Amino acid sequence: MKQNPWKKDFPQLNNQLHYFDSAATSLKPTSVIEQVNYYNQQLSSNINRGMYYESQKATELYEEARETIAKFIHADLNEVVFTRGTTSSLNMVARSFGLNHLHPGDEILTSELEHHSSILPWQYVAHKTGAKLQYIPLSDEGKVTLESFEAAINDKTKVVVINHVSNVMGYVTPIKEMVAIAHEYGAIVVVDGAQAIQHIEVDVKSLDADFYAFSGHKMLGPTGIGVLYGKSDLLDDMEPLEYGGDMALDVMKQQFSWKESPTKFEAGTMPIASVIGLKAAVEYLQNTGIDNIHEYSKNLYDYFIDKIKDIKDIEFYNKSSDTFMFTFNLKNVPSHDAISYFSEKHIALRAGQHCAKLIHDFLGIHSSLRGTIYFYNTYEDVDFLVETLIEAIDYFKKLGF
Amino acid sequence: MNNLDHLYREIIMEHYKNPRNQGLVDNQDYKSNRIKNPSCGDDITIQVLVEDGVVKDVKQEATGCSISVASASVLTELVIGKTVEEAKKIVDTYINMVTDKAFDESVDLEEAAVFSGVKKFPARIKCASIAWVAFKDSLE
Ligand SMILES: Cc1ncc(COP(=O)(O)O)c(C=O)c1O
Numbered sequence: 001m002k003q004n005p006w007k008k009d010f011p012q013l014n015n016q017l018h019y020f021d022s023a024a025t026s027l028k029p030t031s032v033i034e035q036v037n038y039y040n041q042q043l044s045s046n047i048n049r050g051m052y053y054e055s056q057k058a059t060e061l062y063e064e065a066r067e068t069i070a071k072f073i074h075a076d077l078n079e080v081v082f083t084r085g086t087t088s089s090l091n092m093v094a095r096s097f098g099l100n101h102l103h104p105g106d107e108i109l110t111s112e113l114e115h116h117s118s119i120l121p122w123q124y125v126a127h128k129t130g131a132k133l134q135y136i137p138l139s140d141e142g143k144v145t146l147e148s149f150e151a152a153i154n155d156k157t158k159v160v161v162i163n164h165v166s167n168v169m170g171y172v173t174p175i176k177e178m179v180a181i182a183h184e185y186g187a188i189v190v191v192d193g194a195q196a197i198q199h200i201e202v203d204v205k206s207l208d209a210d211f212y213a214f215s216g217h218k219m220l221g222p223t224g225i226g227v228l229y230g231k232s233d234l235l236d237d238m239e240p241l242e243y244g245g246d247m248a249l250d251v252m253k254q255q256f257s258w259k260e261s262p263t264k265f266e267a268g269t270m271p272i273a274s275v276i277g278l279k280a281a282v283e284y285l286q287n288t289g290i291d292n293i294h295e296y297s298k299n300l301y302d303y304f305i306d307k308i309k310d311i312k313d314i315e316f317y318n319k320s321s322d323t324f325m326f327t328f329n330l331k332n333v334p335s336h337d338a339i340s341y342f343s344e345k346h347i348a349l350r351a352g353q354h355c356a357k358l359i360h361d362f363l364g365i366h367s368s369l370r371g372t373i374y375f376y377n378t379y380e381d382v383d384f385l386v387e388t389l390i391e392a393i394d395y396f397k398k399l400g401f
Numbered sequence: 402m403n404n405l406d407h408l409y410r411e412i413i414m415e416h417y418k419n420p421r422n423q424g425l426v427d428n429q430d431y432k433s434n435r436i437k438n439p440s441c442g443d444d445i446t447i448q449v450l451v452e453d454g455v456v457k458d459v460k461q462e463a464t465g466c467s468i469s470v471a472s473a474s475v476l477t478e479l480v481i482g483k484t485v486e487e488a489k490k491i492v493d494t495y496i497n498m499v500t501d502k503a504f505d506e507s508v509d510l511e512e513a514a515v516f517s518g519v520k521k522f523p524a525r526i527k528c529a530s531i532a533w534v535a536f537k538d539s540l541e
Contacts, residue, residue, distance in 0.1 A: 334465060334466035334467060335441070336443075336465070336466035336524075336528055337409075337467050337468070340408065340522055340524070340525060341405060343524065344403075344404060344405055351441065352440045352441040353439065353441070353442050355440075357439065357442075366442035366464060366465070367441055367442040395405075399409050400414050400418060401467070
């Protein structure tokens with residue numbers, strides 16, 4: 001059985017926890033924790049204004065983080081905006097871009113696979129502007145395919161809002177091909193990358209996505225920090241949503257002007273420690289190698305799937321998951337009953353609708369259990385999970401479920 | 402008994418499989434209250450008929466986990482026939498019990514007492530209380 005070389009880097013795994021909830025939030029390696037602590041213990045100061053060492057150093061690290069992230073996703077520096085997370089990033093695009101560019105009769109094309117953070121801001125925009133929200137029909141497996149996308153897009157489509165990886169099914173969406181088609185129709189594409197950035201190589205230039213959003217906390221980084229990538233001409237054209245300190249260029253009694261992107265979108269004191277921590281997270285991912293992470297996770301996932309293939313009384317919804325996410329129910333057992341069994345065994349899974357009700361409606365179920373295999377999971381974790389699955393099925397059956 | 406066995410008592414399973422007072426009525430005299438929990442998919446409607454300060458009838462329709470379905474069922478049996486004041490007192494006592502707060506032990510919760518196991522599962526408190534909160538809301 002293969003030794004896991006990375007587990008030791010994640011202090012939370014020193015106890016009895018079997019963590020399969022990485023899609024909700026990832027664990028944080030020591031290097032990230034140390035960088036956050038470094039700022040809090042030694043550099044606490046505000047950025048962009050202090051004239052002393054700590055402030056200058058913190059400012060430097062903050063901007064270095066932007067550079068690191070820009071390189072990581074192949075963006076230019078002024079295209080990387082720090083936000084509170086994916087939700088904030090996606091809302092920013094909807095409100096700042098969407099509200100100002102959509103008109104009655106325009107269409108927004110999305111899918112039932114979306115996370116609420118991706119779909120609700122555009123529902124709001126649709127209501128406000130008179131644009132129409134349209135859904136790309138999903139395949140039987142619940143996938144967005146190029147064929148169905150091509151059939152759904154039309155001249156009225158102005159915005160396509162789509163996940164790169166679904167947070168329920170773990171499917172990778174063919175973004176690059178979809179973007180090319182969308183651009184032929186003159187539509188812009190907003191990509192929710194919250195579940196992609198930690199699993200697959202993301203190159204925004206090659207994808208040619210217009211906007212790309214992700215969260216630090218799902219990619220080994222701290223909470224409270226995320227990124228909005230936007231093409232610079234689009235960002236330049238957008239108004240900030242927040243006005244305040246640091247974003248203004250010149251202030252007079254009746255009017256003011258603002259700085260360029262990304263500064264104009266980062267009003268007030270940003271979560272500096274989290275930005276610095278996010279830099280360390282990206283460096284950890286780079287040093288480990290997204291390919292290595294993917295390969296290890298895939299092998300472990302295949303091992304898991306092989307072990308459970310003969311277990312009856314599991315309803316599996318995404319056997320063809322691309323990102324080692326497994327969504328299932330124990331037959332006849334509501335997910336919130338099942339989850340209590342796992343939590344008693346210190347197995348972290350998620351139960352419910354995972355902020356994605358529409359895909360549950362599509363599947364015809366109320367809720368589901370979701371787990372994700374990530375590179376810090378071990379073969380022992382998976383063995384224990386499978387053992388517990390079998391026990392749980394038996395336990396609930398005996399109770400009369 | 403481990404925590405889980407303490408949660409899944411026979412009475413709970415029995416109500417889950419045979420929920421009492423199930424099915425809604427189309428009657429304006431009943432006050433209706435529907436609560437959905439978007440995080441887990443629970444969807445519970447409680448209908449209450451109050452006459453002369455007495456809870457004459459309660460109907461429920463619950464989709465969700467065994468704890469939410471069974472607690473809706475147990476609730477209906479417990480409060481029918483009680484005065485509004487008694488019913489409110491029962492709900493408060495029950496909510497205190499499942500949230501692991503001090504509660505008035507002189508109030509007879511009858512079968513609902515089996516839900517005391519919920520307090521060891523903070524994540525399930527909502528499941529056990531959703532119908533009760535809906536019921537109390539419709540008494541206001
Ligand atoms: C696909 C997807 N989009 C958006 C989000 C929202 O991310 P956050 O809560 O970090 O803003 C999540 C995470 O829950 C997600 O999985």
